[in-house]
Amino acid sequence: MNAVALASLRNRLGAFAAAFLSVFLGAAIVMAFAAMLDTAAQPGVPSESRTTLIIVASVVGGWGTIIVAAAVAAALAVTTRQRAAELALLRSVGATPRQVVKLIMRESWLVVAAAAVAALPIGCGGGFALLAMLRHTHQVSAEVGYRFGPAAIGIGVGIAIVASMTATRLTAGRAAKRVVREALFAATAGPRRMGRIQLWAGLIGLVGGLSCAVVTATVLDAGDAEAMQSVAAEGCILAGIGFALLAPLLVGAAVTVLAPAVRLLGGQSGAIVLASIRQRLQRAATPMMPVVVATSVATGTLYMQLITNSVHTATNPGDRSVETLNYVMVGVISMFAAVMLVNLVVVTLADRRREFAQQRLIGATPRRLLGLVCTEYGLVLGVGLLFGTIGALVTIVPFGARITHRAVPPVSIGVYLAVVAVVATLTMVTAVLVTRRGNRIDPITVLHAQVA
Structure with a gap:
């Protein structure tokens, strides 16, 4: 299954590049704001600075996370819907709905994992820049050091994986259950x-x-x-x-x-x-x-x-x-x-x-x-x-x-x-x-x- 997924990725680099970019940017943004939680959790951070860091991470980062998750899910869903004709042909030659869903999930997993790993340095740098801005505006003490730790990595990677794989699973499940004639129509006109x-x-x-x-x-x-x-x-x-x-x-x-x-x-x-x-x-x-x-x-x-x-x-x-x-x-x-x-x-x-x-x-x-x-x-x-x-x-x-x-x-x-x-x-x-x-x-x- 992995060999088939890799072959499909090589033949559809353009479509998967768009999904990769969405997950990459989304994970980097979430990591940057979640890093404020790691920074606030350090010992010795003044109470006022800790409050500001938590507010930035929870308010701006929280709403940003919701929008990022929705956008990433939409991008992955579009990529999956564009393959309606291919999925219909797989069904017509004997592939079961479960096999089709498994193939799509494996492909998406490879793309999402690669994008999340690639986003780590960008998310780390974005968090550092965000903290520098808060210091410059005197909202956080200049003595507060930056930390990019488990909260940033866990939340950023977790949101990217959960949003992407959930959207892919839902879209792939609907596509795999269609009869061949309906799937071919969807490939041309999209879902009705x-x-x-x-x-x-x-x-x-x-x-x-x-x-x-x-x-x-x-x-x-x-x-x-x-x-x-x-x-x-x-x-x-x-x-x-x-x-x-x-x-x-x-x-x-x-x-x-x-x-x-x-x-x-x-x-x-x-x-x-x-x-x-x-x-x-x-x-x-x-x-x-x-x-x-x-x-x-x-x-x-x-x-x-x-x-x-x-x-x-x-x-x-x-x-x-x-x-x-x-x-x-x-x-x-x-x-x-x-x-x-x-x-x-x-x-x-x-x-x-x-x-x-x-x-x-x-x-x-x-x-x-x-x-x-x-x-x-x-x-x-x-x-x-x-x-x-x-x-x-x-x-x-x-x-x-x-x-x-x-x-x-x-x-x-x-x-x-x-x-x-x-x-x-x-x-x-x-x-x-x-x-x-x-x-x-x-x-x-x-x-x-x-x-x-």
Whole structure:
């Protein structure tokens, strides 16, 4: 089984490289924050410094861990779903569902283990840089030494393995149980329906985000800025995760609502784009997930801090600590979401090389294909930005109303426009570059490579 798994890895280096990158970055981020627990556990650490280190590891690291685990699971699930045709052929030649699942699990284990080991030095360096920043801002005593120990390694490697292998097991189990005809259809169009686990997880995330908004608006004391920020920030994070998990449903609803306008403006090209998204709804919605998370978390957290600063500046160590935590959270989550966005756009477009080659053979020009891809990703991007903005408002509206007593907080719209510009640029530039590169290859060569 190991020999078969290694042979499969060698023949699918591109797809597994994307999964490797996701696990590698995710494990490194979790290790960096978990190292603060090892550092805090050292003897002789002052109590104030120990408290700050534990808060950084538990609050920022905890939410970062949840987002990293969800993103890694999504990347591994995408990689597994892209092999639906291969799995169907294995079933057709006599492989049992158990053998198929075992093969996929063995392959994923090799990738995840290699990525987790490779992430160790990066996680160690990231933790050292994080501690240096806390020292520089005088939130941790300069005498506190750095330690990268069992908490960092155990939590970082454990989260990467558990999230990756759980997602792979669930996806592989569904794929292996399909009959051959259904599996071949899924290989072309993707799954017909969203899984129940994903649906319920998305709904729970939305309910959690709205609950945080209600508590912020009605229960918490407006004078306790630290408690207000703690709960309000959870609103945009949970809402962003919820909307991201429900991305297939949201894209499907948006396509239905916007279909007349797209046909009117795009003509035949617009009709083709709508048909393409409807046929492969799950795959079309995959790049939308990091768009929603990045927009919701970055916009919600930054504006929450801007609203706080508009009322009073950070004058005591506690206020400065909370402000630093907010900026670190935005930076880490946004960076990871940006990498995942580029990664998923590349993976999903690379998986459509055969489709694009067939369209070119029947007369579609590279320019026309590029226009179709831009229209499709523009639509998905617009939906992602819309629901990411709604997720951010779950934090901004109740927090701003309680702190400033105004329906519209007195802050500039420039930060929001900057977030939208960065997310839109990453999405569209990546889509254009990958499509143009694929169009340079002769379509016959692409089809021959796909068959081989």
